[in-house]
Amino acid sequence: MDQNLFNDICLQQLRLSAVHEGETVVVLTRGNDRAEYADAFLWAAQQLGAATYHMRLPSPASASGAWAVGDSGLDKLPLAVEALKAADLVVDCTFLLFSEEQFAIQAAGTRILTAIEPPELLARLMPTKELRERVEIGAELLAKAKTMRITSPHGTDVTYQLGVYPTLSEYGYTDQPGRWDHWPAAFVFTGGSDDGVDGKIVLAPGDVLLPFNTYVQTPVELTIEQGFIRDIRGGAGSSGLDADLLRSYIESFHDPRGYGMSHVGWGLDERAHWHGLTQFPGGMGMELRSFYGNVMFSIGPNNELGGPNDTACHFDIPMRGNSLYLDDELIVDAGALTVPEMRPAGSR
Numbered sequence: 007m008d009q010n011l012f013n014d015i016c017l018q019q020l021r022l023s024a025v026h027e028g029e030t031v032v033v034l035t036r037g038n039d040r041a042e043y044a045d046a047f048l049w050a051a052q053q054l055g056a057a058t059y060h061m062r063l064p065s066p067a068s069a070s071g072a073w074a075v076g077d078s079g080l081d082k083l084p085l086a087v088e089a090l091k092a093a094d095l096v097v098d099c100t101f102l103l104f105s106e107e108q109f110a111i112q113a114a115g116t117r118i119l120t121a122i123e124p125p126e127l128l129a130r131l132m133p134t135k136e137l138r139e140r141v142e143i144g145a146e147l148l149a150k151a152k153t154m155r156i157t158s159p160h161g162t163d164v165t166y167q168l169g170v171y172p173t174l175s176e177y178g179y180t181d182q183p184g185r186w187d188h189w190p191a192a193f194v195f196t197g198g199s200d201d202g203v204d205g206k207i208v209l210a211p212g213d214v215l216l217p218f219n220t221y222v223q224t225p226v227e228l229t230i231e232q233g234f235i236r237d238i239r240g241g242a243g244s245s246g247l248d249a250d251l252l253r254s255y256i257e258s259f260h261d262p263r264g265y266g267m268s269h270v271g272w273g274l275d276e277r278a279h280w281h282g283l284t285q286f287p288g289g290m291g292m293e294l295r296s297f298y299g300n301v302m303f304s305i306g307p308n309n310e311l312g313g314p315n316d317t318a319c320h321f322d323i324p325m326r327g328n329s330l331y332l333d334d335e336l337i338v339d340a341g342a343l344t345v346p347e348m349r350p351a352g353s354r
């Protein structure tokens with residue numbers, strides 16, 4: 007994208023995130039990644055009268071090749087963490103989520119906006135206040151629920167006991183002290199209690215495996231007991247290829263907590279395409295986490311919700327055409343939201 011255009015969308019973003027004169031905005035990058043993001047955000051912050059600078063960390067010293075979450079590169083840099091805590095807004099172009107340092111920075115009252123996706127996607131899925139309202143309505147419903155049940159025509163039937171962990175909303179910008187968000191995003195999630203997820207999830211062709219950034223081709227059956235996946239196998243009549251890939255990847259972390267059940271919720275953005283991975287292979291799948299009516303469950307850490315599991319092995323798995331009940335009330339009906347206030351304005 008042309009740098010002037012990129013500057014403009016970052017300006018729109020920082021306006022939504024309520025950046026103003028007297029604030030300090032720090033843009034965080036690593037190695038050679040996303041220098042043009044830093045330029046655009048620095049320019050935009052200046053337009054709004056904020057003080058701003060770029061903090062550039064070295065590239066990770068070791069590259070495992072896997073998407074290991076939680077390593078911020080800041081663990082040996084307490085001075086840098088203090089500087090980030092002193093900022094009003096950190097624009098995180100590195101993915102700090104699941105790291106100790108992200109939690110410490112938020113706890114100091116600093117808001118954090120993660121921005122990693124390709125500029126074209128940032129532009130197309132520019133957050134809106136209307137979408138924020140719909141996401142917040144979803145978050146309110148989810149926060150009140152005591153159980154969540156997910157079913158699908160393929161045989162999924164799993165129940166999460168809720169109420170232990172907070173509900174988080176992601177709508178793509180952040181204007182409240184201490185709040186993190188990720189641009190672009192439109193979904194809500196919480197986590198089941200540590201030993202309170204039981205049942206079966208059957209992944210069907212077209213469901214999405216992030217970070218593989220692939221669509222499931224062969225059905226996968228996951229058996230879940232007391233918050234952990236106990237068995238992964240290919241569904242009836244399938245070669246079992248996707249089941250083998252999933253298991254092999256999780257095993258490579260040598261951490262049984264990689265089989266834990268992480269966050270769970272649903273997506274709300276009708277502008278986000280299910281087929282998005284075919285368009286932006288370089289992205290990290292935020293479009294897929296956000297597409298309207300997806301039900302997304304996750305595997306691995308739950309420390310971002312305050313839980314004890316801080317494994318580096320993480321999967322997000324948005325599924326199509328599933329149904330989701332909160333306390334027996336149908337909220338997502340085969341991939342469509344039932345609550346009019348959560349639907350796009352034109353389709354209530």
Ligand SMILES: O=c1ccc(O)c[nH]1
Nearest residue numbers: 103176188191304322
């Ligand atoms: O924005 C995100 C990205 C990944 C994840 O697991 C949650 N939210």
